[in-house]
Amino acid sequence: MDRKDWMGLLARAPADLLDRLWRGVNMAPAFRWLRAPEVGGVMVQGRAGGTGAPFNLGEMTVTRCALVLEGGAVGHAYVQGRDKRQAEQAALVDALMQGPEAGHLRAAVLEPLLAEVQARAGLRAAKAAATKVEFFTLVRGDD
Amino acid sequence: MYVAVKGGERAIENAHAWLAEERRGDPAVPELSVAQIRAQMALAVNRVMAEGSLYDPDLAALAIKQARGDLIEAVFLIRAYRTTLPRFGSSRPVETADMRCDRRISATFKDAPGGQVLGPTFDYTHRLLDFKLAAEGEVPPAPRADTQPGAVPHITDFLNRDGLIQTEEPSNAAPPDLTRQPLEFPANRALRLQALTRGDEGFVLGLAYSTQRGYARNHAFVGELRIGRVPVEMEVPELGFTIQIGEVELTECETVNQFAGSKTEPAQFTRGYGLVFGQTERKAISMALVDRALRWRELGEDDLGAPAQDEEFVLSHCDNIQATGFLEHIKLPHYVDFQSELELVRRLRAEAAAGKEAAE
Incomplete structure (x- = not known):
């Protein structure tokens, strides 16, 4: 899991789960805000016909922040929704993942988070699979 | 006033x-x-x-x-x-081909690769009121089945492979944004799609229905309807790379419509497109039909004078907030306006009465 992967995971993670896992690691690193959490919008684009020219579909809410740890590591977060605590925790994880705590955080926060996100997606996929139509051909009489 | x-x-x-x-x-x-x-x-x-x-x-x-x-x-x-939110930027265009589909059906190909997946649909219900819902009760868990790995390609992809359907030319042109610049006509397709996806469902449905009933009929088949979640990615300047910032549920409808062709170009199906936030399939199908009707000029069709072909009519009236704002403002006090009209009517009546007396 590289930085791009964990930032994406933290962006879409359920905020309550991230909060529980973050509290579980019991870390309270000193940091300074480079950009305090702020809520804003991102314009989501689609493509005409799925593959053609881009068009503006509508906005989504996003919360972002940036911070620097005492050791100098900079953490960024862009998370979906309006949860400033999630953004702060995501930025802290991002910063700590660049230091010696990376292995611990990966095992205690990122991997359980990924497992949960994948389990939720897998459950929906399994329910969808159960609604797949199995066509069969009716046999007509001799002709 | x-x-x-x-x-x-x-x-x-x-x-x-x-x-x-x-x-x-x-x-x-x-x-x-x-x-x-x-x-x-x-x-x-x-x-x-x-x-x-x-x-x-x-x-x-x-x-x-x-x-x-x-x-x-x-x-x-x-x-x-x-309007109170600062805009952090624009996402990369979402890749609907990578959608994790809850639902995916095609009305044109029975054996579409990836299969026909019904998802949580009202289709095939009997539309009878279910009085059990009036009482509280547990719902049994939905059945599950093993998932098969493999992509779920767009149906139009394999029509396109044989050249049977018009190609959507990829581009990276920055699209116009009607939340930033006022609508101007003629509008390009990107602007029309933005207006339609946020347009009133009832209005867009009515126009789509009008095309089915013969007002600029374009013989739409639902080539594919898919509902599911797609990742949203954005390039973050301070990082210098693209990250996922979340995921959205979308409904996408691709219609396959009557062909265009000429002596020089072989016949080809044409397309309409609908893409809408959330599970919103009535709206997405409607959007695709109206998108197709509005494309008459670029596809070299005749202007039949149908409402669904008139982009100024469609785009200027599909927004229910603009519409309700203007409509509902007439209930607010217009005392001065009305007073002047009242005086005008009284004067006209008085003049008419005076003229009549003079004649007698």
């Missing part, structure tokens, strides 16, 4: 207090939570997100609660909130 009128403050305050009480309803009945609306009124939430043009299910649920279930009022609240 209307002028400021003073003197109604107390009446307004009391009206709003009563509104709050009516919104709450009978205190003996438990209050609805925003989480309940989000989870159990999900399709209303989706509509408010689509027409409010802001993907945030919690906010949409709150707006529905505040609006007492009036969805256009809820859309209004979301649009007003949206």
Whole structure:
């Protein structure tokens, strides 16, 4: 899991789960805000016909922040929704993942988070699979 | 014209207090939570997100609660909130081919690769009221099945491989944004798609239906309808790379329409496209039909004078917030306007009466 992967995971993670896992690691690193959490919008684009020219579909809410740890590591977060605590925790994880705590955080926060996100997606996929139509051909009489 | 009128403050305050009480309803009945609306009124939430043009299910649920279930009022609240948000940027165009589909059907190919997946649909229900829902009760878990790995390609991809359908030319042109610049005509397709995806479901449905009934008929098949979640990615300048910033649920409809062709170019199917926030398939199909009707000029078709072909008519009237704003303002005080009209009518009547007397 590289930085791009964990930032994406933290962006879409359920905020309550991230909060529980973050509290579980019991870390309270000193940091300074480079950009305090702020809520804003991102314009989501689609493509005409799925593959053609881009068009503006509508906005989504996003919360972002940036911070620097005492050791100098900079953490960024862009998370979906309006949860400033999630953004702060995501930025802290991002910063700590660049230091010696990376292995611990990966095992205690990122991997359980990924497992949960994948389990939720897998459950929906399994329910969808159960609604797949199995066509069969009716046999007509001799002709 | 209307002028400021003073003197109604107390009446307004009391009206709003009563509104709050009516919104709450009978205190003996438990209050609805925003989480309940989000989870159990999900399709209303989706509509408010689509027409409010802001993907945030919690906010949409709150707006529905505040609006007492009036969805256009809820859309209004979301649009007003949206204008307070700083814009962090634009996403990369979402890749609907990578959608994790809850539903995916084709009306044109029975054996589409990836299969026909019905998902949580109202289709094939009998539309009989289910009185069991009036009582509280547990719902049995939905059945599950093993998933098969493999891509779920767009149906139009394999039509396109044989050249049977018109190609959507990829481009990276920055699209116009009607939330930033006022609508101008003629509008390009990107601007039309933006207006349609946030347009009023009822209005877009009515226009789509008009094309089916013969007003600029274009013989649409639903080549594919898919509903599911796609990742949203954005390039973050301070990082210098692209990250996923979340995921959105979308409904996409691709129609396969009657062909165009000429002596020099072989016959080819044409396309209409609908893409809408949330599980909103009626809207997505409607959008695709209207998109197709509006493309008459670029596809070299005749202007039949049908409402669904008239982009100025369609785009100027599909926004329910603009429409309701202008419509509802006429109930606000117009005392001075009306006074002048009243005086005019009285004078005309007096003049007519005087003329009649003089003649006699």
